[in-house]
Amino acid sequence: MDLDSIYRAEYGRCVATLVRLLGDIHLAEEAVQDAFATALHKWDTPPPNPGAWIVTTARNRAVDRLRRESTREARHAQALLLHQQDEPQEVGPVQDDHLRLIFTCCHPALAPDARTALTLRLLGGLDVPEIARAYLVPEATVAQRIVRAKKKIRDTGIPYRVPGAAELPDRLPPVLTVLYLMFNEGYAATTGTLIRTDLCTEAIRLGRELAALMPDEPEVLGLLALLLLTEARRPARVGPHGELVPLPEQDRSRWDRTLIAEGHDLVRRCLRRNQPGPYQIQAAINAVHTDSDATDWAQVLALYDQLYALSPTPIVALNRAVAIAEVHGPALALAALEDVELPGYHLLPATRADLLRRLGRRPEAQAAYDEAIALAGNETERAFLRGRRADL
Secondary structure (H helix, E strand, O other): OOHHHHHHHHHHHHHHHHHHHHOOHHHHHHHHHHHHHHHHHHOOOOOOOHHHHHHHHHHHHHHHHHHHHOOOHHHHHHHHHHHOOOOOOOOOOOOOHHHHHHHHHOOOOOOHHHHHHHHHHHOOOOOHHHHHHHHOOOHHHHHHHHHHHHHHHHHHOOOOOOOOHHHHHHHHHHHHHHHHHHHHHHHOOOOOOOOOHHHHHHHHHHHHHHHHHOOOOHHHHHHHHHHHHHHHOHHHOEOOOOOEOOHHHOOHHHOOHHHHHHHHHHHHHHHHHOOOOHHHHHHHHHHHHOOOOOOOHHHHHHHHHHHHHHOOOHHHHHHHHHHHHHHHOHHHHHHHOOOOOOOOOOHHHHHHHHHHHHOOOHHHHHHHHHHHHHHOOOHHHHHHHHHHHHHO
């Protein structure tokens, strides 16, 4: 594994560990970054446990900085604590270190977009370009949100404090968003290979921890079901030569039936509660896809109608149009996309290209494929789109 892969896999965990010791997100982030910079120069090959090496080096960097930059007794005491053996401490209702840090970072004093962007950057393993794609905004916008969030934490003295049980429900929505976007980036990476298994695995692990912590929250169960049912299809999503295999062409015998059964059980639990939310409806859509040998597109469309009523976003409109095409034909689907705007998002022109292809409008389809290819950042997706265009 190269250093870049280790950075992506270990960064969030290392920061979480250092924050638990330091109580300071800024210092922890800088110390971990310094440790990775040191690794770049010192490692010929990665050590057996690269995460432990990074944490140890970052801890030493933090001690050096605390002693160098301050002579106050409190700072020296904090530095000395880093060398002492960790003692049992109260961690509050959230037992998992990583999940606890995500709850802590999603502070209600920060603007919603800023708190999730900051959390994804510090603890979610995503870079600024990946967060920008998740929100479909320019990279500069995400960078500004993160800078503003850090400045507000510094200027207003927002403390590092683990939230109590009564505070968890108010912080739950951004936590769900963080896990959802972590998984999405893992399932369809912005750049490089198509799938980042580390992000998918960690998002599901945290989803399980969250479901154990808050089993009476329907959207928590819905999110976990959504992640499991999506993950179940991953083995069939990539062909033998690394090529992208779209859902209609996947070998369903390769889907993970254990994850499907678990996801379906969670969806049934959500249905019994009868408190529908966006994650639950998305999970129900994926349950329909995995329910039999063929997708019941009429049922999928009905669920997308319900989802769009709750969350009328351009992304939902785009996905709904795919279902419309299967139920009512590509012409109506194309009409449904007429007013949808998703600047810079390659799947909108890719979907239009497919609909135009099915309508026999080849020149327009070729132009739409060209637009999608230019916007796609992942080489696997670009190769798939180039193949579809060549088939015209």
